[in-house]
Amino acid sequence: MEISSDVIRGYNDTMILFTLLERPSYGYEISKEIKRLSDEKYIIKETTLYSAFTRMEKNGFVESYTAEPDTTGNGKKRTYYRITESGRAYYREKCEEWSLTKDVIEKFVGQA
Amino acid sequence: MEISSDVIRGYNDTMILFTLLERPSYGYEISKEIKRLSDEKYIIKETTLYSAFTRMEKNGFVESYTAEPDTTGNGKKRTYYRITESGRAYYREKCEEWSLTKDVIEKFVGQA
DNA sequence: ATAAAATACTACGACAGACATAGTACGACA
DNA sequence: TGTCGTACTATGTCTGTCGTAGTATTTTAT
Numbered sequence: 001m002e003i004s005s006d007v008i009r010g011y012n013d014t015m016i017l018f019t020l021l022e023r024p025s026y027g028y029e030i031s032k033e034i035k036r037l038s039d040e041k042y043i044i045k046e047t048t049l050y051s052a053f054t055r056m057e058k059n060g061f062v063e064s065y066t067a068e069p070d071t072t073g074n075g076k077k078r079t080y081y082r083i084t085e086s087g088r089a090y091y092r093e094k095c096e097e098w099s100l101t102k103d104v105i106e107k108f109v110g111q112a
Numbered sequence: 113m114e115i116s117s118d119v120i121r122g123y124n125d126t127m128i129l130f131t132l133l134e135r136p137s138y139g140y141e142i143s144k145e146i147k148r149l150s151d152e153k154y155i156i157k158e159t160t161l162y163s164a165f166t167r168m169e170k171n172g173f174v175e176s177y178t179a180e181p182d183t184t185g186n187g188k189k190r191t192y193y194r195i196t197e198s199g200r201a202y203y204r205e206k207c208e209e210w211s212l213t214k215d216v217i218e219k220f221v222g223q224a
Numbered sequence: 225a226t227a228a229a230a231t232a233c234t235a236c237g238a239c240a241g242a243c244a245t246a247g248t249a250c251g252a253c254a
Numbered sequence: 255t256g257t258c259g260t261a262c263t264a265t266g267t268c269t270g271t272c273g274t275a276g277t278a279t280t281t282t283a284t
Contacts, residue, residue, distance in 0.1 A: 001205075003213040005242055006122025006270075011217055012241085018220040028260060038216045048242055050262070055241085076250055076261065093113075095222040101115040102214065104150045105123055108130040110207040117271060118241075124270085140231060160271055162233070167270085188232065188279055230281070236274090244267080251260075 003042055012044060012052055014094040017061065017087055024065075024082040027053070053081060061087030115154055124156060125164055126206040129173065129199055136177075136194040139165070165193060173199030 008015075019025060019033045027049055034044050056062045062081040083091070120127075131137060131145045139161055147155050168174045174193040181190065195203070 001209055001212060003216060004122050004209060007119065007210075007213045008217070009121055009241060009270095010116050010118025011220070015217075015220040027262070037219050041212065042216050045243060046262080047244080047264095051241075051243095078261065097113055097116060097119075098217065098221045100113060100153065101119045104115060104154050105120070105127075105210065107149050108123070108127040109210045110204075121241095121270060139233070157272060158233080159235095159273080163270075163272095190232065226284085228281100228283075231279080232277100233279105234275100234277080238273080239271085241270100242268085244265105246264085248263080249261085251258100253258085254256090 008042065011094070011098070012048060013056055013061070014091060014098075015044070016049070016052055016056070017083055017091040017094075020062065020081060020083040021088070021091070024080045026078040026080050028078075030081075053079075056087065057081075059086075059090075060084055061090050117160075120154065123206070123210070124160060125168055125173070126203060126210075127156070128161070128164055128168070129195055129203040129206075132174065132193060132195040132199070133203070136192045138190040138192045140190075142193075165191075168199065169193075171198075171202075172196055173202050 015034055016030060019030050019037075025033070027046075031044050031046070031049055034042060053062065053064070057064055062083055064079050064081050066077060067080050068077055127146055128142055131142050131149075137145070139158075143156050143158070143161055165174065165176070169176055174195055176191050176193050178189060179192050181188065
């Protein structure tokens with residue numbers, strides 16, 4: 001079974017921000033990280049990911065900068081994204097919202 | 113804090129179907145029921161509700177019939193909705209999907 | 225008796241996020 | 255030399271939600 005994008009919608013940004021909490025990263029790495037963290041259960045689509053970057057940068061949740069790959073010198077030049085203070089605040093808000101939302105939905109699914 | 117409609121999106125149908133598991137109902141009653149069950153935390157918009165009916169009827173998840181109000185004879189004529197077998201199957205599926213989705217999202221919110 | 229609120233909808237259009245599809249371009253590797 | 259992996263951008267479509275508005279009947283308050 002696949003998890004529906006309609007549910008994830010609105011949490012893609014949160015998931016991306018989560019991967020940026022410790023250090024900046026870039027598209028491809030973030031998508032791998034989301035896949036890994038979700039135990040291969042969720043694979044974010046490229047277009048979803050990159051349009052999230054655009055949106056979040058406009059909203060001031062992330063900042064981008066172009067840089068050569070890390071110390072090993074592998075790979076091509078990339079666009080890195082760094083979470084901002086406002087992005088951290090937004091992330092915390094979404095975490096709170098999640099617990100509210102979860103409680104509501106759970107009243108309607110399988111009596112659990 | 114309000115719960116975001118982007119998260120509920122894709123679970124509105126599930127919530128509505130839940131309220132129909134025991135007996136048929138109609139728009140206004142269902143909206144009150146959702147409000148009550150969610151401890152007043154979620155109030156479904158009228159347009160969202162009625163467009164869900166249309167969609168779900170097209171999908172064969174509910175059947176509608178017009179009827180006079182209940183035995184007390186109060187109120188106006190209403191359109192009642194009854195859940196179908198296919199609707200029940202869909203509901204069960206969404207319940208399973210929910211537990212998957214929840215597990216995934218929880219890996220990304222607040223370390224929990 | 226009359227006004228206001230609750231009930232029970234329908235119509236229409238806008239919007240945002242996800243996604244399909246496609247294409248570019250560079251590097252690594254065989 | 256060609257395929258795969260990496261690292262994106264562009265464009266347009268779709269779906270569900272929601273804002274706004276309007277209609278009409280019934281119940282409740284004054």
